Amino acid sequence: MDRSLNVSRERYRLATASSVWPSRKLSRNRGLDCTAHYGKDEGDRANMSLARETDLAQKSRDRVLLNSVDAALKRISEGTFDQCLNCEQEINAKRLEAIPWVRDCITCQELMDGAN
Numbered sequence: 369m370d371r372s373l374n375v376s377r378e379r380y381r382l383a384t385a386s387s388v389w390p391s392r393k394l395s396r397n398r399g400l401d402c403t404a405h406y407g408k409d410e411g412d413r414a415n416m417s418l419a420r421e422t423d424l425a426q427k428s429r430d431r432v433l434l435n436s437v438d439a440a441l442k443r444i445s446e447g448t449f450d451q452c453l454n455c456e457q458e459i460n461a462k463r464l465e466a467i468p469w470v471r472d473c474i475t476c477q478e479l480m481d482g483a484n
């Protein structure tokens with residue numbers, strides 16, 4: 369695994385470990401009020417919670433995309449970039465231009481989408 373990705377994951381883990389539940393940590397360690405760290409009212413806390421959830425969801429999507437791009441780069445180096453991972457047929461060039469990290473031909477993708 370790429371070292372920079374490991375470093376990023378560790379930074380992400382440390383950042384979320386200290387920021388997701390800061391008031392719980394404080395209250396457990398120091399006996400402080402859980403609501404003190406989250407803002408003035410329930411609306412503020414809800415907004416902060418939504419912002420955190422949105423941020424985590426974006427990070428998750430970014431991680432999936434990064435993994436897909438890494439896999440596509442590996443397929444380029446192996447010479448199998450335009451080959452469907454499912455049926456091993458050639459993936460249409462326009463499909464690859466539109467989504468360079470795509471793994472499957474349109475036929476296989478439609479079959480998988482229909483199965484789900």
Ligand SMILES: [Zn+2]
Binds near residue numbers: 453454455457473477
């Ligand atoms: Zn296919």
